[in-house]
Amino acid sequence: MAGNSSDVLSPKQPPLPSPLRFSKFFQSNMRILITGGAGFIGSHLVDRLMENEKNEVIVADNYFTGSKDNLKKWIGHPRFELIRHDVTEPLTIEVDQIYHLACPASPIFYKYNPVKTIKTNVIGTLNMLGLAKRVGARILLTSTSEVYGDPLVHPQPESYWGNVNPIGVRSCYDEGKRVAETLMFDYHRQHGIEIRVARIFNTYGPRMNIDDGRVVSNFIAQAIRGEPLTVQSPGTQTRSFCYVSDLVDGLIRLMEGSDTGPINLGNPGEFTMLELAETVKELINPDVEIKVVENTPDDPRQRKPIITKAMELLGWEPKVKLRDGLPLMEEDFRLRLGFDKKN
Numbered sequence: 001m002a003g004n005s006s007d008v009l010s011p012k013q014p015p016l017p018s019p020l021r022f023s024k025f026f027q028s029n030m031r032i033l034i035t036g037g038a039g040f041i042g043s044h045l046v047d048r049l050m051e052n053e054k055n056e057v058i059v060a061d062n063y064f065t066g067s068k069d070n071l072k073k074w075i076g077h078p079r080f081e082l083i084r085h086d087v088t089e090p091l092t093i094e095v096d097q098i099y100h101l102a103c104p105a106s107p108i109f110y111k112y113n114p115v116k117t118i119k120t121n122v123i124g125t126l127n128m129l130g131l132a133k134r135v136g137a138r139i140l141l142t143s144t145s146e147v148y149g150d151p152l153v154h155p156q157p158e159s160y161w162g163n164v165n166p167i168g169v170r171s172c173y174d175e176g177k178r179v180a181e182t183l184m185f186d187y188h189r190q191h192g193i194e195i196r197v198a199r200i201f202n203t204y205g206p207r208m209n210i211d212d213g214r215v216v217s218n219f220i221a222q223a224i225r226g227e228p229l230t231v232q233s234p235g236t237q238t239r240s241f242c243y244v245s246d247l248v249d250g251l252i253r254l255m256e257g258s259d260t261g262p263i264n265l266g267n268p269g270e271f272t273m274l275e276l277a278e279t280v281k282e283l284i285n286p287d288v289e290i291k292v293v294e295n296t297p298d299d300p301r302q303r304k305p306i307i308t309k310a311m312e313l314l315g316w317e318p319k320v321k322l323r324d325g326l327p328l329m330e331e332d333f334r335l336r337l338g339f340d341k342k343n
């Protein structure tokens with residue numbers, strides 16, 4: 001029994017590297033896998049990691065919501081590789097770190113094929129943990145503020161266990177991420193895997209899909225096109241919006257630091273959806289109408305992170321205010337939509 005439990009607790013030895021690694025000309029690089037790296041956050045993370053010449057970056061993505069276009073500046077680069085791969089299938093490669101992002105994140109997309117979403121969260125995370133265990137890699141999961149469900153504690157600390165409907169239309173995502181977190185901690189406790197868990201709050205910025213369906217991208221595209229801004233009722237529900245460069249900085253600090261998490265990463269500025277619509281209208285197109293439309297089931301009524309842990313453990317806090325981030329996103333959306341700014 002004692003023998004068994006020590007087997008279980010000690011991680012397996014990673015496979016032997018190629019003898020080339022011991023050649024006197026070998027430059028020791030950090031090989032980093034980013035699942036979901038062709039998506040919105042993933043592609044910004046690739047950009048940041050590629051800035052370091054010691055990093056080799058491998059992206060594995062099935063292009064469900066991501067696109068090669070987001071990575072076009074790296075395709076063909078000697079330190080970059082792009083693999084068409086679905087994380088619900090095992091992946092056998094040798095890497096030092098894994099940023100595990102693969103999962104549709106916009107409610108419209110994650111509800112489109114809920115069975116696939118939950119398989120991505122559960123089987124996908126199991127596969128990536130299996131890979132981390134085999135090669136001795138450190139693995140970071142991008143979990144979400146949705147693990148708090150429709151929170152009864154406000155603002156949310158990491159110690160809050162959440163208020164989640166286990167059988168609702170959002171469960172494939174929020175319960176899926178909760179299971180993914182459980183798997184991370186079980187592999188850590190049982191197999192000694194080095195884990196990092198980030199709970200990301202609503203993040204926005206350039207490169208979001210124009211038809212992503214999330215609120216910031218919807219409002220910006222609508223304002224540019226001169227269409228009504230669709231506030232889902234009642235409009236008093238709140239969210240806290242983090243600009244993508246701040247978020248990517250937090251993810252890298254978490255990966256490089258020594259705390260497993262979970263750690264909230266988000267901007268504590270809190271806005272109702274009506275306030276967000278008013279701000280977009282004022283900054284982008286004062287002529288647009290704001291229209292209240294029907295909402296979807298189980299929409300969380302309030303959300304705002306407590307980020308004391310990130311501040312103390314990672315020395316991280318967001319720098320970009322919503323009013324400064326929205327115009328940066330507008331610029332990118334105008335280019336892609338082919339609408340020049342008036343005047």
Ligand SMILES: NC(=O)c1ccc[n+]([C@@H]2O[C@H](COP(=O)([O-])OP(=O)(O)OC[C@H]3O[C@@H](n4cnc5c(N)ncnc54)[C@H](O)[C@@H]3O)[C@@H](O)[C@H]2O)c1
Nearest residue numbers: 036038039040041062063064065066086087103105200203
């Ligand atoms: N953006 C946010 O506000 C936010 C908030 C909380 C958590 N997150 C998490 O961050 C991660 C990235 O989110 P995002 O906003 O960049 O979304 P995104 O949809 O732009 O990116 C997700 C990426 O994962 C890929 N993908 C999906 N299923 C896959 C599968 N089975 N196999 C391989 N690749 C797959 C998609 O093609 C896409 O490139 C997700 O895990 C999401 O849950 C995002």
Ligand SMILES: O=c1ccn([C@@H]2O[C@H](COP(=O)(O)OP(=O)(O)O[C@H]3OC[C@@H](O)[C@H](O)[C@H]3O)[C@@H](O)[C@H]2O)c(=O)[nH]1
Nearest residue numbers: 105106107144146202214215218230231232237273299
């Ligand atoms: O056009 C719209 C779209 C959305 N909304 C509202 O805006 C709020 C935010 O909705 P979004 O679809 O952008 O995102 P949600 O906060 O519901 O979920 C997000 O949470 C964090 C991440 O895990 C994911 O990116 C996503 O699940 C909701 O209250 C929604 O009702 C609008 O008022 N109008």
